[in-house]
Amino acid sequence: MQVFKAFLKILKSRFPSAVIYIVLFFVVGMLMTRSEATESAWEKVQLKMVVEDLDNTAESRALAEILGKGNEIIPPLASEDDLTDALYYTTVDYAVTIPAGFGEKLAAGETAGLLETRHIHESYATADVEMLIGKFVNTYGACRKLGYNSPEAANEAVKTLSDTPAVEMLQKETEKKNSAELLLIFFRYMPYILLCVILNMLCPALVVMSKKDIRFRTDCSGIRPSSYTMQIFAASALYIGVIWLIFVVAGGALNGVMYTGRLWLVVLNSLVFALFTGVLALFISEFAPSETVVSLMTQLCSLGMCFLCGVFVDQALLGNGVLRVAQFLPAYWYVRLIRIVNGDIPFDGGEVALALGIQAGFVAVLVMLCILVHRAHYAGPARKMA
């Protein structure tokens, strides 16, 4: 077990930097899952608005009240720059300034350019707010025609617009959302961290083990090549298993969910992906890259695959062309299975088997490639020595 022990010793020395990734993932993973969780009952999207009332009349207060209904009103920001930043990053969707004289103009029947508004994106949120403002002005005008005076018309408009219709949420029977949605979001982000932690730690350790001097010394020793390979595999599998187990156990614990029913498919899915990552590490290390190059390759593989396959950005948002390309990567099938279990795609045993099978296929192909590259590498020096 000398090789096994030596390999674990090298891995152990690299564990502190893995801890940075693991801790970060838990903190960030929890933040992300909380921000993405949705509930199944109908709820209007709350827009974040900055409303500044410089008029302070019954009309302006009525408009501010209407804008605040079902939306989140954010106090005016410290500076114009802060507001611009907030509008760009959509932490504020829309900013409305009700200028002095708004009430008078409205009472006089003016409707054009009554408010100063700020937004960056010509988005649905912008359309929604402008529709709401238009609705208020129209209702106020109609109330005036009904004979109300200006403050009464403003109050009447608020009363009329406060009635919201009941919205019915329809769901297909096959699309019942899983109660463990938080856990599934947590699992969706897992490929990135598995790729980072496993590739960054396993590759350099494997490269050290296959350094020429160490390799030749091992070859000269009494240890059989098959035993050497098995010990390396066992140590790698142990490391991958520990990392995977940490995430699976912590995922359940942090989200307060017990693994039952279809959730075991997600666990199996993550295990297959962890195996793929391990084999990918083996494959990369066959080329004996330097540690720096391993780090860059890791970031390239992990970020590239995760962006393209819908780990960071929902697959539903990615275009069909992108998804067609992503199908040639295992992370796509990993995310797809999570979407199936989550109910975003109708559950189908065949689809689940396909997603798992393709990932397993990637593992098999990479194993074969590893063997091929390994033989090609070591056949040369062996022949020369002979």
Next chain:
Amino acid sequence: MFLHNFKYELKMVLRQREFIMWLMLFPIVLGTLFKVAFGSIYSNNDMFKSIPVAVVKTSDNIVLDEIFKGLSEGEDATLTITYTDEATAREMLFDGKVSGIIVSGDGASLQVAGKGIKQSILDEIVSRCNMYQAVIGQAIATGDMQKVQDVAKELSKEVDACRDVSPSADNPDVYVQYFYNLIAMVAICGSLTGLHVATSSQANQSELGARKNCSPTPKFKHLSAAMLGSCVAQGVSMVLCVTFLRFVLQINFGGNLFLVYVAAVLSGCLGVALGFFGGSIGRLKYEVKSAILLSCSMVLCFLSGLMMGNIKGVLAEKAPWVNRFNPVAIISDSFYCLNMYSDYRRFITKVIGMVIYTIAFVVLGVLFSRRKKYASL
């Protein structure tokens, strides 16, 4: 002597072909993937487009028909309406062909299969329909037909109450920030070059360092030459990175392109200085230091929005000091400021921030690496 050292430092950097190749490949591959993934998200998903909706009529309602007609006509129509029966409407809803079903009878009601901004707008429209009916009902109750006509006219009047005083953005596409962060990440990856400078000048870290320490060249001279050489090499790779993104992938950074290059080169220097600082601390091996440096860089990149675009906005609300002090955020902000602000006030602030960080890292690196004694080499 300085020029001699500078020349050899450049040669050394250029001979690290594998590293240089990956550093160049990094923005090319990731930039291309970003372009493929985000190229059309903003225009397809974020920009307002007519919302597809199915209308199921259970009875005739002239008021609602008129409202739907008004909303679905013209070039900038709010709705794209399909009139159909309930079963087909449901099928269309579940297939994602429509965002909601409006049931039109005595009043209007909405059925949706999910929650989102499109559904919220539909909710707004349905509430508007019901409000129209209620107000017109009040007018009818007065028995004055002129009043009914006036109210109906007032309700259907086109209103343009908003005077837009929005800040101008050269490119409002929020996904362009992923490219800003990609440039920032390439710059921070330059820390590995800086780390190399630090380790190759320490006698206990490399053979080259031992030789340099034995030579009669003053440490300041060979260190400054090495730093300058690395900054030049990193600067070139930053220029190539921006050129590829701008001219091959056609990414519109917004603002003055020359200043984008200036910011990119400066950020490369900041990356080198960070690596030099990291490499000068402690006696850990090069490999361990590079692993720690890259892990920390990735954390900084995450906080700057490389993996989650809106994190910077969230941090601006919850912990604004993170954006203020995170060097990666400062780098990506410099590009953002060029895009969003027509004056260079904030851009200059960010550039000053980068310069301060660069000087601070170099000074600290020098302080940590000077006057070292080695018992045995």
